[in-house]
Amino acid sequence: MAGTAKALSRAAFMLSQRSHVSVSSAFRTRTAPICLQQTTRRFSSSPFTYLPKDADEPQETESFRLADIPEYSVENFTDAEKSMYELMSSEERAVFDAENKRIVEMWNDPVRRAKEEEAIDILADQVEKESKMRFEDVREKNRGFWAEEEEDEFANAEDGDDTFNDDEITSMAHAEMELHREVREYARIAAWDMPLLSNLTKPFELPKENQILRFRYTSYMGEQHPAEHKVVVELSSKDLVPKHLTEQQRLTFLKLVGPRYNPDTDIIRMSCEKFSARAQNKRYLGDTIKNLIKEAKEGESFADVPLDLRHHKPKVHYTFPDSWKMTETRKRQLLADRQLRLEGEQQRITIVDGKETILHAIRTLPALSQNPHLHAAQEKGAVKETAARARGIARPRR
Template sequence: MAPVARSFSRLALSCPRQAASRRTTFLQTHQPCSTFNQQRQQPFSAASIQLAPGSETQESGSAALDTAIPPDLQREIKQEIRSSIRELRKQVRDVVPMPPRYRTGFWSEGEKDDLMTQVEDGDDVFGEDDMTSMAHAELEEHRELREYARIAAWDMPSLSALAKPFTLPPQTHILRFRQTTYLGETHPAETKVVVELCSKDLTPKYLTEEQRITLLKLVGPRYNPDSDIIHMSCEKFPTRAQNKRYLGDLVNTLIKEAKEGDSFADIPLTFPHHKPKKRYIFPEAWKVSEKNQKQIEEARNQIEDIMAKKGIVDGNEVIAQAAKTIPALGSMGQLAAQTVTVKKGPKARGPKGRN
C-alpha cells in the first residue's frame, strides 16, 4: 500500500509545478468602482451577502488549475487514480476477507435444505443440450441408490453362507452391553453404552443371598423387580470403549461394596420407583378346548339344518295355521266376515260429513 500512495503523491505534486507559470494571469481580480454602483440594497438580498475573503480566489484558483492542466495529463491522472483505488481495494480484501454467507433454510429457521438447494448452479452459459448442475447432483444420488440396490440383490444373499447357529452365552458372560449405531449420520447418542445384568446370576458364585440384597439396595431405582434386571448406562466419555470400561469398573465396585461394605440390614428393601402392571388372568372356562369346539360345531350344524328345512316362508299358510291353533285368532276371523249395515245420507256421515 505504501508504494501506491508514494507514486500517487509524486504525480499529484508534479501537476501544480507545470501550471505554476500560468496561474498568475488568472489570479488577478478587478474590483468595480463603488461610485457607479450606488444602488439601494434590500435586506436579506443576494447583493447584501458578502463572501468570505479568499473564497473567490480559491474558486478561481481551482478553475485555473483545471484549465491549466492539459487534457492528456488529466486523463493520465484519472487512470492513475483508478488503478491505485483498485490496488488498495484488492489489498484490503486480502487482509480482511468477507465472511461466507450460509443459508439457514427457506424459512430462515435453521431447517435442513434438500439436495437441490445445497448444490450451486455453476453453469455460466446454459446450453439446451445438457442438464443443470443440480440435475446432475440428483442423477448422482440416483446412481448411489441403484448401487445399494444391486448390493442388496446380489451380494446380501451370499452372506447366508457365513451364518452361524445361535448358541446361548455361557454362564461366565453375565453382563450384556448394548449400543446404538446410526448409519449415514453422526448422532450424539451413538457413544452411549447400556449394561444389563440379572441379580440372581451373581449367586452363589459371586455373592451370597444377603450380599445380593445389599447390592439391590445400592443400585436403588436401577433395579426392576419384575424382570430382576439391573439397568445402567453411561455417555460421559467421547468414545464407546471408555463408556464400556467405566460400566465394567462400576459393576466391580458395586460387587466389592456389597461384599465388604455396610450391609444396611436396618433398611428394608422397597421399590417405590416401580409401579407393577396389572395382569389380567384369562378364565379357564373361556378357553376353547377340543370338547368345546365340537359342541360349538354341533350347535351350528343344527341351526343350518333348521334353516334349510324351512325354505321360503308363505305368509298365508302361517296365518291359516295360526288361526287353527289359536282360538282367539279364529273368533277374530268370524267377526271380520260379518256384514254391517250403514245408513245412507248426511246423518250417517257424522258431524264432519255434514260440513
C-alpha cells in the same frame, strides 16, 4: 451532481496549470505582472507545445549470476531426506548418487549449463509453436463516466462462469437422481454382498460362567446419530452368588443399585453416555460394577434397612381360562349352535303371502266363512271412516 462538479473543477484546474502561450508585445495593450503571466492561461483551440522530458539517468545494474551448488554429500540431507535415503536398496542408492553427482557437475560447469539452458529454450519454443497458445490480456470493462472513481475491482473483468443453456435439470431433480443412485447401491449390496455374509456365521455358544455382563450397543445404518455412543449393561444378581458375593452381600448390592433393579426378572440394568466413544462408556460401566461389588463386600451391610422396591410397578398377567380352550366336545357344541342359528335365519327369510293368509282365515274362521263379502265391505267402510277422521284432526305444530 456532486460528482459532475468535482470532475469539471479538476479539468479546469489541470488546464490552468499548463504553460503560458507567449504573445507578441506589439499586441499587448497592458503589461501584466510576471507572476500573473506564469499562472494564467488563455483558452484556445490551438494545439499545445511541450518540451521533451530529459532521459532518465542510467542505473548501474549488477550482473546476476547463479550460485554454484555444493558438492553432493549425504551429510547435507535433512532428517526426512535421510530417512527416505535409508529406505532405498543398495542398487537404488548407487543410481541416485550417480545422477545427483552428474547434475551438480553440469550445474557448476558454465559451458555445459549454458548448453542445457539453450536446449531448454529450444524445446520451449518448439512447444509454443506446436501448441499455438495465445495469452490475451483481459480488457477492463468500461464502467461509464459515473463510476470512474469507484474502486470496484470485481467489476473490471467478467466472472468467467459457464453459460447456462437452459438444457440442464433442476437441483430438485439432481437430488432425486442422487436418491435413486443410493437406492440402487443398497440394492446391489443386498443382491451380491449380503449373501456372502453366510460364510462368516458362527454356531451359537452359551456364555461362560465368568461372562456375567451383557453389553448392548445401538447402531444407525448410513448415518451418524448422537445416541450411537450409548452403552447399556445388564447382569443378574444371582450370577454373583457364590463366586463373587454371599447372599447377605447380594442384598447389600441390590440396596446400593437402587431403582436399577427389576425384581420380576432379577436383572440390573445400567447405561452410560458421558463420553464420546463406546469404549470409554463400556469401561466406565465395568469400573462402576466393580466398585459396587467392592463396596458390598467391604462397606456397610445396611442390614437394618429393608430393600426398597417402590420404583417397580408389577404388571398383571392374565391367564387364559381352561373353559375357553378348544376341545372336541366344545367343537361339536359350537357346530350345533351354529346350525340352529342358520335354520332360524332361513325361516325368517320366507315372505308372507297376504292372499294365502286371507283364504286360510276364511276357511278356518266360521264368522268369515258364512258371509265373506259382508265382512269385507264392513272392514272397508271402517277403514275409510278412520282415514277421514285422521284428515280432520289438525296436527300440532312442533
